[in-house]
Amino acid sequence: MFFASIFITLSEPSADILLAFVKNVPVLFVVMAYFIVWILLWLPIAVVSAMIINWRPGKTLQPEQKIPLLIPLYLLAPLVLWGMNWLGLGSFSDYGLVSNFSIINSLVLGVSLGVLGLTVVFACQLYFGWCKIQQSNFQRLPPILLPTFLIALLVGGIEELIFRGFLFTELQQDYPVWIAAVISSLIFALLHLVWEQHETLPQLPGLWLMGMVLVLARFADRGNLGIAWGLHAGWVWAIATLDTAELITYTNQVSDWCTGKNNKPLAGLAGIVCVLGTGVILWLLPQYF
Known part of the structure; x- marks a missing residue:
């Protein structure tokens, strides 16, 4: 008991010094520390997962191989944030993740807006003959709708918590809002290069614009992440469902820079117009709600 009391006595000022140090470090250091700790915790799990799915660095990562690698990565993200919150760097509510029913309403609104x-x-593209529906593939929809939606909710929620929540909020401490939005959206876009460089490169401008619109969604939701989370999940759900069921094929009547390079909407004019149109709606949203 004597030695324990000495240890506690010595630890209390040490803890205060640590907390004071953490709260005064530059924001960029905090951001880098978060991503480094996150990746270091994930790497051992990724190695084991890669061995199980028989994937090696340098080999093409198949869509079905991504899930065993991505789910542990995404599940670790809030745990690392919780650790940083414990050090006094903020809270989940500071990052826009509130625990009340209003976030459910915002989430539903965001999903609806994204899918709509x-x-x-796609309705416009069908009208102009830029793509067509494979009606024979409608039977593929029922088994994939719910699993795809749940994955979209997970991906959208975690990415919004990281980029529009933690990253954007922290950057605002040292930078004006618009610079924090630009930097967080740029990091959001560039990190997508980790998985598929060939298909992601043409999407970078669209991904950056998507990040900016999702920042706007947080402002439209009075600082909360509900609408941004719903929008993100809605977009991921709709695109993943169409791709998995192979419901849409392109007719090549126009350049793929209109419909989307490599069949990725964000790599084409159609996706950019969709994101910009959503941004306009979000800009007008606070006037009506």
Whole structure:
């Protein structure tokens, strides 16, 4: 008991010094520390997962191989944030993740807006003959709708918590809002290069614009992440469902820079127009709600 009391006595000022140090470090250091710790914790799990799915660096990563690698990565993200919160760097509510029913309403609104926007875009492309529906593949939809939606919710929620929540909020401490938005959106876009460089490069401008619109969604939701989370999840759900069911094929009547390079909407004019249109709606949203 004597030695324990000495240890506690010595630890209390040490803990105060540590907390004071952590709260005064530059924001960029905090951001880098978060991503480094996150990746270091994930690497051992990734190695084991890669061995199980028989994947090696340098080999093409198949869509079905991504899930065993990505799910542990995404599940670790809030745990690392919780650790940083414990050090006094903020809280989940500071990052826009509130625990009340309003976030459910915002989430539903965001999902609806995201799915509706893509529906309009693809409806226009069908009207102009830029793509066509494979009606024989409708039977593939029922088994994939719920699993795809749940994955979209996970991906959208974690990415919004990281980029529009933690990263954007921390950057605002040292930078004006618009610079914090630009930097967080740029990091969001560039990190997508980790998985598929060939298909992601043409999407970089669209991904950056998507990040900026999702920042706007947080402002439209009075600082909360509900609408941004819903939008992100809605877009991922709709695109993943179309791709998995192979419901849409392109007719090549126009350049793929219109419909999307490599069949990726964000790599074409159609996807950019969808994101910009969503941004306009978000800009007007606070006037009506």
